[in-house]
Amino acid sequence: MRIRKIVRFNGCLPTFAAMIVHLMVGEASAAPLREALAQDEHLSGIVLALPDRLHHGPLHRSEGQSFSQVRAAYWRAIRHYPEDQFPEEAGVEERLIEASNLLQKHPEAQLWFWIAPHAADVTAYYRSLRYLGKYTGRLFTIQIDGLPFLDASGNVFYPQSFSEVPPREFSKARRLARLLSPAELELDSEVWSILSGPDSFYRFLKGGKKLATEEETYFDHDLMQALRPGPMKAARLVANLVTKSNLPTDEAALLYRIRKQAAAGLLTLKGDLQKSPRDWEVSLPQSAPVPSSETPE
Numbered sequence: 001m002r003i004r005k006i007v008r009f010n011g012c013l014p015t016f017a018a019m020i021v022h023l024m025v026g027e028a029s030a031a032p033l034r035e036a037l038a039q040d041e042h043l044s045g046i047v048l049a050l051p052d053r054l055h056h057g058p059l060h061r062s063e064g065q066s067f068s069q070v071r072a073a074y075w076r077a078i079r080h081y082p083e084d085q086f087p088e089e090a091g092v093e094e095r096l097i098e099a100s101n102l103l104q105k106h107p108e109a110q111l112w113f114w115i116a117p118h119a120a121d122v123t124a125y126y127r128s129l130r131y132l133g134k135y136t137g138r139l140f141t142i143q144i145d146g147l148p149f150l151d152a153s154g155n156v157f158y159p160q161s162f163s164e165v166p167p168r169e170f171s172k173a174r175r176l177a178r179l180l181s182p183a184e185l186e187l188d189s190e191v192w193s194i195l196s197g198p199d200s201f202y203r204f205l206k207g208g209k210k211l212a213t214e215e216e217t218y219f220d221h222d223l224m225q226a227l228r229p230g231p232m233k234a235a236r237l238v239a240n241l242v243t244k245s246n247l248p249t250d251e252a253a254l255l256y257r258i259r260k261q262a263a264a265g266l267l268t269l270k271g272d273l274q275k276s277p278r279d280w281e282v283s284l285p286q287s288a289p290v291p292s293s294e295t296p297e
Contacts, residue, residue: 019109020045021102023128025053025121029162033114036170043174045112048099052089054127055119055203056253058216059196068093078256080273092124096131103135110138112177116161117145119205119248126211129189136185140177145208147176204248216257219247223257224266227284231270234258234280251277258282 022037022045024030030049037043057074061067068090075087103109111132115121125141132139148156149169159165165173180188188209195203201216219241226241238251238258247254255277262269262282271280 019102019106021099021109021111022047022114023050023099023111024048024114024162025050025116025118025124026161026163027051029114029116032162032165032167033170036167039167040171042171046102048095050092050095050124050128052092052124053120053250054092054123056249057201057256059200060198061196066093074256075252077259078252080259092127093131096128099128100131100135103132103138110140111135112140112142114162114173115141115143115145115209116159117143117205118160119203119211122205122209122211123195123203125209126188126192126195129185130192133185133189136182137179139180139185141180142173142176142178143208144173144176149173202249202253216260219249219254220257220261222247223254223261224284227267227282229284231268231281231283234269234271234277234282237282238277 022030022033024033024047027049030047034047037045037047052071052075054071058070059067061070071092072087072090075081075089076083076085079087081087099111103111113125113128115125144159144162144165146158149159149165149172151157151164152166157164191211194200195211195213197213199215200213202214202218204212204214206212222241222245223237226237226245234255235251238254241247241254242249242251258267258269258280259273261267265285268283268285269280270283273280
């Protein structure tokens with residue numbers, strides 16, 4: 001294995017390192033970093049992408065239930081998968097175990113957790129500490145909240161995801177690597193019990209590594225208010241809420257709620273639910289009143 005010299009970042013990195021394990025949320029964010037590693041001699045290591053965006057959906061485990069089972073059940077409900085199908089998103093634990101095994105096998109290795117200003121990245125960071133928090137002195141974070149970068153045209157912008165960052169800009173971002181102190185790791189390790197409470201369904205970023213939680217029904221009023229008499233394509237409905245109304249969640253979470261509302265008789269859902277939401281039609285039950293456009297007190 002090639003050992004290379006590393007420049008000092010904020011006076012916290014050791015002089016030499018044999019391996020860096022880069023942990024990111026989503027393949028879309030990992031792709032430009034992999035490209036940057038191939039282009040920049042100052043960047044090297046292994047990039048692991050976590051497949052699940054943990055800022056929505058249940059995290060709470062019942063007795064005898066694993067975390068992977070909780071997330072698998074959630075994604076199966078969204079996509080109407082059969083019970084014996086294991087959704088790709090539910091493989092977060094496997095990826096974190098892989099990262100831990102790499103650190104255990106290579107005692108000189110470091111792990112860098114790349115955190116974009118998004119609740120998905122921050123939630124994943126807190127989950128990762130269950131497996132990685134024990135590697136004190138070897139864990140670093142790179143946070144880009146509020147920091148400027150240059151886009152492909154050379155214009156300044158403030159990315160919300162690493163998928164937006166051109167590969168050449170990762171050379172700049174690597175200088176932000178900050179060692180996590182034992183005290184910080186101890187405090188951060190306690191946050192997961194709050195995030196994974198039984199009433200926590202949505203996680204929202206409040207700046208830095210601060211998150212707020214809300215229950216499953218949080219966006220139900222917005223969902224019902226967006227419906228009008230007559231059927232509407234489910235994909236169009238959720239896209240309008242996420243893009244035009246700027247609801248801070250993913251379309252998958254709203255599709256989950258549409259299914260739950262339909263199961264409770266509060267919505268009518270037609271179409272082949274094993275196909276794309278573009279094939280589903282959502283409407284209010286005929287006996288239901290049209291929701292008021294006014295925000296309730």
